[in-house]
Amino acid sequence: MAVLVLERFLADEAATARLGEDLAMSLRIGDVLALKGDLGAGKSTLARALVRALADDAGLDVPSPTFTLVQSYDTRVPVHHFDLYRLGTASELDELGFDEAVTQGAALVEWPERAEAYLPNTSVLVEFLQQGDGRLARLSGEGAAFERAARSLAMRDFLGQAGWGEAQRRYFIGDASARSYEIVTLAGFPPRVLMNSPRLVLGPPVRDGKPYADIAHTAQSVSAFVAIDRALRAGGVSVPEIHAQDLDQGFLLLEHLGSQGFLDKRGQPVAERYAAAAELLAMMHGKTWPARMQAGPGVFHEVPPFDRDAMMIEAELLVDWYVPAISGAPPSEALRAGYRSEWNAVLDRLEGREYTLMLRDFHSPNLIWRADRSGHDRLGVVDVQDALIGPSAYDVASLAMDARVTISPEIEKHTLAAYIAARRAAGVFDEDEFLETYAIMAAQRNSKVLGIFVRLEKRDGKPYYLKHLPRIRDYLRRALAHPALAGLQDFYIAHGLLEERSI
Structure with missing residues (x-):
């Protein structure tokens, strides 16, 4: 080298x-x-x-x-x-x-x-x-150490080009991906967020010659964030203003929406904030969103569909990672085949359901509470790059069964009620169809999350995600209790997928 x-x-x-x-x-x-x-x-x-x-x-x-x-x-x-x-x-x-x-x-x-x-x-x-x-x-x-240092120096150059070359940099947050965020401060200006979003490194082919990220439609460059952010702002959603961007390198200088989240001082969810977020989703789901969004001059992002292949490969993360972790052995081909069969039968039920722009990770880590604002502007939304066109109920499930904080059945019902009331007030709304789709999407998402959190520990050396597993299993039990998912529930129970297990 x-x-x-x-x-x-x-x-x-x-x-x-x-x-x-x-x-x-x-x-x-x-x-x-x-x-x-x-x-x-x-x-x-x-x-x-x-x-x-x-x-x-x-x-x-x-x-x-x-x-x-x-x-x-x-x-x-x-x-x-x-x-x-x-x-x-x-x-x-x-x-x-x-x-x-x-x-x-x-x-x-x-x-x-x-x-x-x-x-x-x-x-x-x-x-x-x-x-x-x-x-x-x-x-x-x-x-790797030199490459990271070089990228950090390139971020300083980017700040210089934006007039923020003398700003102080402080680590803000990282997430489960390679993205990271910093708070940058400069005298005379409000703090801003420096986003470091390197181009996604695609893994090996996993199915039909395609890597996982292609099948799951994971955003591969920062252009997706920019395009979706701009479309959401135009649609009345409070997402960060983009002060400067370098699409080639994956750097953005963003408005800092605030630091107050959806939890109280004891780390417990605040029901009224979850209800307000549900009402924001209801507003968004009443709009028509373009599938082609512009990130810059001549740069466009085609919002992918949340199609069956994407839903299935995500759900199968449970079999790929969670099953070996709880059983100590690879999953059998019979288990894989049965799992796919049950899920395909469930996904058939989505035919003709309401599809819209879904942000995919609409939950507390990506939501900012701004008490000094009013209406939907009280909510700041971040981390939008992985948005898809999919069932509207998905984001409601992401919110009401928050993967990072325990949402009681009471707060879940309160959140759902707020969403349903807002949709009814806006026009005709099929509540029964929505609740069935909600259960399907909640089961799909929480199956995926079980697999992802184990993968983060086994593959990426991030064991702190395992503490969330009992909560995710409880969410799965709630979702699978819907009558439309009876067959899938029986399969999970028969294979011990809902039992409390130590990893």
Whole structure:
């Protein structure tokens, strides 16, 4: 693998600190940043800014570890700051616990030349060189850590092009995909959100020569978000205004809609907010949405259909991931065939049902409550890129059976009642048909989520999703209780798919 090189001119200490912030945003456990340069070159300034950005504490005391040799910080990514100036031999790194530190966090290493052969070849070297009245920072390396650092520097360039080059960056949130978000602040302006949405990396073919993302119609570029966001804004939905965009690189600078969510201080769902969200869905479902939406000059996004193939491959995540996890063995072909047969029979019932724009993940992590607003404007909606044209009941099921928070049967009924009342007030509405479609979509979604949460643990090393499984199983039991799903319910019960299991 070839060593790659990037250079940045640092005019002053503030520019050096911004580089530290940029590297902090890219840092992951296992990364090593080797900071090389003469005394006073800016190594400690960069390290201090990096640690403070990870801690989200601009006033954090970050002393130089010249005499202690290593200083550790329990930040978002644990970071260990090594100063090897007084190191006698490279082997002394063992006594400092270097290997353990990199296993548990990231490492910043000043004076790396004292132990260059000891550092991993995936280290990112940041070399400070005198250039005029400032410094030249030369970054070199290979592998994922360097690629993330390079992308973070490209995000700073994007901010510069938007007039926000001197903004402070702080980690905001990541999700189950490769997307991540930061809060950026600049004096004289409200905070904004910096969205990092790299192009989706398609996996191997899983069926008919197609990867999973193609079959499930997962958004593959940020253009989908931009197009759907613009269409929703035009339709009266409070989604983020896009202040700047780079569709090729996958960067957006967005309006920050707020930080108040749908839960109270105890982490419990607020029924009135869920009802308001249901009323917003009712308004959206009364509109006609275009299937072709514009993201930019000459750039269009065709909103995919939530077709049978997409519904089935999502539902089958339960068989692919959840069944092996609870049984300790791969699913039998008989189980797979029976599962598909039962689901195909259920999906046949969707023929002729109401289809519209469905946002797919219309639940509490993607909804902002804005108490100072009125009407539908009280709700801010984010994370819209995976929208499809599908059954209107799907988003209601996503909301009323929120995968991230326990919705009691009472709040679920309250949410459904609010939606049904709003649809009735707007015109003719078939409540029985809706409730059947709602049950089908709730069963499909929660089957999918069981599989996804196990996959996130087994494949992606994110075990914290497993804590949600008991809730998802309860939601499945509720959905399958509808008479139209009796056959599917019997199948789940016969194969132990609704039993409480430890993974």
